[in-house]
Amino acid sequence: MKAASKVYMALIFIFLYAPILVLIIFSFNDTDTMSRSVFYGFSLRWYKRLFEDRMILTALINTLVIAVVASIVSTALGTLAAIGINGMGKKMRKLVMNITNFPMVNPEIVTGVSLMLLFVFISNRIKGLGLGLVTLIIAHITFCLPYVIMSVLPKLRQMDSNLYEAALDLGCTPRSAFFKVVMPEIRPGIVTGLIMAFTLSIDDFIISYFASGTTQTLSIYIYSMTRKRISPEINALSTLMFLVIMILLVIVNIRQSADRRALRRKGTEGE
Numbered sequence: 223m224k225a226a227s228k229v230y231m232a233l234i235f236i237f238l239y240a241p242i243l244v245l246i247i248f249s250f251n252d253t254d255t256m257s258r259s260v261f262y263g264f265s266l267r268w269y270k271r272l273f274e275d276r277m278i279l280t281a282l283i284n285t286l287v288i289a290v291v292a293s294i295v296s297t298a299l300g301t302l303a304a305i306g307i308n309g310m311g312k313k314m315r316k317l318v319m320n321i322t323n324f325p326m327v328n329p330e331i332v333t334g335v336s337l338m339l340l341f342v343f344i345s346n347r348i349k350g351l352g353l354g355l356v357t358l359i360i361a362h363i364t365f366c367l368p369y370v371i372m373s374v375l376p377k378l379r380q381m382d383s384n385l386y387e388a389a390l391d392l393g394c395t396p397r398s399a400f401f402k403v404v405m406p407e408i409r410p411g412i413v414t415g416l417i418m419a420f421t422l423s424i425d426d427f428i429i430s431y432f433a434s435g436t437t438q439t440l441s442i443y444i445y446s447m448t449r450k451r452i453s454p455e456i457n458a459l460s461t462l463m464f465l466v467i468m469i470l471l472v473i474v475n476i477r478q479s480a481d482r483r484a485l486r487r488k489g490t491e492g493e
Contacts, residue, residue: 242464249457268458278459281443284355288439289423292362297416299363300370301408307371308378326368334432337361341433353435361433362426366419373415377408414474421470424463 252265272278307318325333341357381404389399427441434442440463447456 245457246461246464249454249461251454251457253454268454271453272455272458272462275455277438278440278443278455281438281440284358284437285424285439285441288355288358288362289420291359292366292423293416293419295359296363296366296419297370297412300367300415300419301374301412303367304371304374304378304408304411305404308375322368322371325365326372330365330426330428331432333365334361334429337364337429338432353433354437357433357435358430358437358439361429362423365426365429366422369418369422370412370415373418374408374411377411378404381407410477410480414477417470417474417477421467421474425467 247261249268250264250266251261252263252267303322307315307322310318337357337360338353341353341360345351345353385403385407386399389403390396394402425441426439427445430439431442431445438446440459444456444459447453
C-alpha cells in the first residue's frame with residue numbers, strides 16, 4: 223500500500239508540474255514561434271527580448287505598484303480589523319467573520335463584475351474618475367483583506383490577553399503597550415498576511431480584468447498576447463512569474479514552520 227500511495231502521489235505531482243516544467247524548458251528554446259514543440263537549442267534571447275519590450279515593462283511596473291500598495295494597505299487595514307474582531311463577543315465575531323470570509327468563497331468573476339459596476343456607477347457621478355490604476359488598487363485591497371485577517375486573527379487568539387493589561391498596569395500607554403507587547407506577538411501573522419496579499423495581487427487576473435480599464439497588468443498582458451500571435455516571450459515571462467510566486471510561497475511556509483516550532487517550544491517551557 224505504501225508503494226502504491228507513493229506512485230499515486232508521484233503521478234499527481236507529475237500531472238501538476240509537468241506543464242510548468244515544459245514551459246520553463248521552452249522559455250530557453252531557440253525558435254521564433256511557440257507552435258514548434260522541438261527544442262532547437264539553448265538560448266537566452268527571449269529573456270533579453272522580454273526586458274527590451276516596453277509594453278511588458280510597463281505592465282510589470284503597474285503590477286508591482288498595485289501589488290505593493292494593495293498589500294501594504296490591506297495588511298494595515300486587515301491587522302486593525304483582526305484586532306477589532308478579536309475584541310468582539312462570540313456571536314458578533316461569528317457574524318463578522320462570515321461576512322469577512324464571503325469574498326474568499328465568492329466566485330472571482332462575480333466579484334470582478336460587481337466591482338466594475340460599482341466603479342462605473344461612481345465614475346458617472348464623479349467626473350474624471352474612471353477605471354484605471356486607482357480602481358485596480360481598490361479592487362486588490364478588497365480581495366486581499368480577508369486573507370490578511372485570516373493570517374493575523376489566529377495570532378491574536380494565541381496571545382495571552384493578560385499581557386496587554388499587565389503592560390498598562392506597569393505604566394505603558396495604550397499605544398506603547400500595543401507596539402511593545404501586542405505587535406511582537408502578532409508580527410509573524412502580519413508578515414504572512416503581507417506576503418500572501420502581495421502574492422495574490424500579482425497572481426490575480428479575473429478581478430483585474432474587469433477593474434483595469436486601459437491599465438494593463440502582467441496577467442492581462444499575457445491574456446492579450448494569447449489572442450494574437452503568441453511570442454515565446456510569454457514563456458520567459460511566465461517562468462519569471464512562477465519563480466517569484468514560488469519564492470514567496472517558500473518564504474511563507476518557512477515562516478509558518480518557524481512559528482509552529484516556536485509555539486511548541488513555548489508549550490514545552492510552560493509545562
